[in-house]
Amino acid sequence: MNFSPVNIMGTMPEIYLTVLGSILLLMEPFVPKEKRSWLGLFAIASLIFAMIATFGLNGKGLPLYQGLYIVDPFSNFFKMVIYTGTIITILFSLPYLEKEDIHVGEYYGFLIFAAVGMMIMVSAGDLITLFLGIELMSLCLYVLVGLKRSIHRSVEASFKYFLLGAFAAAIFLYGISLLYGASGTESISGLAAFVQNPGALKPMIIAGMILTMVGFAFKVSAAPFHMWTPDVYEGAPTVVTGFMASVGKVAAFGVFLRVFWVAFSANKDHWTWLIIMIAILSMLIGNIVALVQKNIKRMLAYSSIGHAGFAVIGLLNPSRESLFALMFYLFVYLFMTLGAFGIVLILRRKGVEGEEIQDFVGLNKKNPMAAFLMLIFMFSLAGIPPFGGFLAKFYIFMAAVHAGFTWLAVVGVLLSAVGAYYYIQIVMTMYMKEPEEVVEFMPNRMEKFALFLTAAMTVVMGIFPLPFVHYIETSLAILVP
Amino acid sequence: MVPLSWYVALSAFLFITGLVGVLIRRNIVVVLLCIEIMLNAVNVNFVAFSDYLHLIDGQIFVFFVITVAAAEVAIGLGIIISLFRLKESVNMDDYNLLKL
Numbered sequence: 001m002n003f004s005p006v007n008i009m010g011t012m013p014e015i016y017l018t019v020l021g022s023i024l025l026l027m028e029p030f031v032p033k034e035k036r037s038w039l040g041l042f043a044i045a046s047l048i049f050a051m052i053a054t055f056g057l058n059g060k061g062l063p064l065y066q067g068l069y070i071v072d073p074f075s076n077f078f079k080m081v082i083y084t085g086t087i088i089t090i091l092f093s094l095p096y097l098e099k100e101d102i103h104v105g106e107y108y109g110f111l112i113f114a115a116v117g118m119m120i121m122v123s124a125g126d127l128i129t130l131f132l133g134i135e136l137m138s139l140c141l142y143v144l145v146g147l148k149r150s151i152h153r154s155v156e157a158s159f160k161y162f163l164l165g166a167f168a169a170a171i172f173l174y175g176i177s178l179l180y181g182a183s184g185t186e187s188i189s190g191l192a193a194f195v196q197n198p199g200a201l202k203p204m205i206i207a208g209m210i211l212t213m214v215g216f217a218f219k220v221s222a223a224p225f226h227m228w229t230p231d232v233y234e235g236a237p238t239v240v241t242g243f244m245a246s247v248g249k250v251a252a253f254g255v256f257l258r259v260f261w262v263a264f265s266a267n268k269d270h271w272t273w274l275i276i277m278i279a280i281l282s283m284l285i286g287n288i289v290a291l292v293q294k295n296i297k298r299m300l301a302y303s304s305i306g307h308a309g310f311a312v313i314g315l316l317n318p319s320r321e322s323l324f325a326l327m328f329y330l331f332v333y334l335f336m337t338l339g340a341f342g343i344v345l346i347l348r349r350k351g352v353e354g355e356e357i358q359d360f361v362g363l364n365k366k367n368p369m370a371a372f373l374m375l376i377f378m379f380s381l382a383g384i385p386p387f388g389g390f391l392a393k394f395y396i397f398m399a400a401v402h403a404g405f406t407w408l409a410v411v412g413v414l415l416s417a418v419g420a421y422y423y424i425q426i427v428m429t430m431y432m433k434e435p436e437e438v439v440e441f442m443p444n445r446m447e448k449f450a451l452f453l454t455a456a457m458t459v460v461m462g463i464f465p466l467p468f469v470h471y472i473e474t475s476l477a478i479l480v481p
Numbered sequence: 482m483v484p485l486s487w488y489v490a491l492s493a494f495l496f497i498t499g500l501v502g503v504l505i506r507r508n509i510v511v512v513l514l515c516i517e518i519m520l521n522a523v524n525v526n527f528v529a530f531s532d533y534l535h536l537i538d539g540q541i542f543v544f545f546v547i548t549v550a551a552a553e554v555a556i557g558l559g560i561i562i563s564l565f566r567l568k569e570s571v572n573m574d575d576y577n578l579l580k581l
Contacts, residue, residue, distance in 0.1 A: 127542075128538075128541070128542055128545055131545065131546075131549070132545060132549070135549045135552070135553070139552055139553065139556055142556055142557075142560065143556060143559075146560055146563065149563050150567075152567050152568070155560065155563050155564050155567060156564065156576050158560050159509075159560050159561065159564050159576065160576075162556065162557050162560050163503075163512060163513075163516075163557075166513075166516045166553055166557065167503055167516060167519075169553075170496075170499070170516055170519035170520050170523065171500075171519075173520065173523040173546060174496055174519070174522065174523050174526070176523075176542075177492075177523050177526035177527050177530065177539075177542075178526070180527065180530055180538075180539055180542070181489070181526065181529075181530035181533075181534075184530075184534045184536055185538075186538055186539075186542065
């Protein structure tokens with residue numbers, strides 16, 4: 001057994017962030033309460049360093065630690081997205097924690113650990129690493145959701161998330177144990193080699209595959225495993241909701257894609273129908289149940305279920321085109337979701353968060369800037385040109401058509417039109433009605449920067465996507481050691 | 482020697498016991514225990530397969546599962562305690578502020 005320093009170099013960003021997260025946890029008692037925001041700025045600076053380190057690994061394909069951990073362009077792309085999303089989340093949380101009076105120093109530590117968990121997920125070359133990454137992310141998120149310990153809703157959401165998350169993890173593990181029993185290997189590439197034998201498709205492999213799919217569908221909150229999403233998204237502090245809905249989901253899609261495209265590409269026929277079922281159910285539930293929601297966080301939760309449905313269509317056909325479509329979709333989705341949650345968390349009615357749709361009535365009269373930014377995010381989520389959301393949906397449906405699922409693309413477009421109704425309804429309430437209640441919208445410098453960044457990215461991805469298209473095209477390689 | 486299928490059957494039985502328990506029991510702590518039963522069913526499976534296939538990595542996985550389960554219980558009990566402080570009850574039906 002030989003161990004080369006390449007292993008350490010390749011995982012430097014993860015090691016660095018783990019050490020940093022521990023330092024953040026330890027530093028917490030020594031930093032006075034009013035200086036807590038320094039911890040956040042420190043975390044941002046370190047994420048930028050880690051980003052540079054990951055950038056240095058660009059274009060390389062390294063199977064590290066005997067294939068347990070894989071650094072390839074695909075995982076580097078997802079890590080970049082995770083860094084960006086985490087930085088934007090921290091920018092939003094610095095003023096938010098002040099306003100909500102959450103003085104928990106561990107917050108940034110947990111955020112960094114959750115990000116490390118996601119990075120491990122997208123680079124996992126083995127089901128052990130994958131499981132540990134998923135659990136690291138989930139355990140941190142359980143705590144973050146219950147951050148407002150005195151608020152009943154927050155703790156209840158945390159409890160529900162924990163219970164259902166642990167339940168899904170157990171089902172996922174049972175699936176892994178069946179796969180291991182059938183194939184005798186836990187590495188993703190080993191599974192792929194095993195599944196390729198014509199005689200390998202025992203019921204055990206199929207059962208294991210279905211159970212792991214349940215676990216992933218839970219993590220990306222796709223129907224019929226979406227039940228936790230609206231409750232948890234509503235109860236959690238809004239910054240954490242934004243983080244889970246955007247970054248967490250992107251990472252979960254990354255690992256979903258790697259496992260199903262690498263390990264199970266040989267028995268594609270067995271899972272295509274399951275994916276189609278998940279996609280149609282998610283699009284139906286996400287876009288139709290959202291119509292009747294009164295709370296904007298619940299509405300965005302259903303919208304995120306619907307978006308999971310659209311993105312799952314990209315998993316159907318393991319081809320370069322689908323991979324590109326899915327990566328582009330997730331990239332745009334990150335910015336528009338974070339931005340929409342950003343508006344919700346800055347909006348305040350009499351000192352509490354304005355999270356009812358009622359609070360958006362006539363926002364344009366009071367605060368044209370907030371209304372306009374919300375309009376960008378809503379139109380983009382609805383998939384209306386010229387915003388990024390349109391192009392993302394377009395690529396996904398094109399990939400589906402080229403893969404021979406024209407009817408599914410038609411269903412998707414129809415349901416996306418249904419979904420556009422409730423996004424546009426919000427824009428209508430903001431622009432066409434007279435304001436009733438006193439709603440404040442006072443972002444500070446950091447929030448402004450984060451909002452403009454997300455809005456600018458949403459627009460630029462729609463009208464001038466070429467630089468990003470080039471970047472994603474260089475990241476289309478999944479390494480199979 | 483006990484054949485492999487017995488172990489797999491035991492594991493499936495444990496897993497289904499836990500699964501049904503999570504779905505029908507209303508006491509929060511019992512539900513947490515049922516999740517632990519499910520995780521241990523997984524461990525039985527791994528050890529049995531590892532022995533049968535003469536491969537050690539299944540048993541390594543078991544260590545990770547045990548560790549993660551311990552961490553999960555620590556966090557879960559923490560959440561349950563903070564929930565109990567707000568409303569002194571361990572019955573799941575009392576926690577319905579968010580519509581499920």
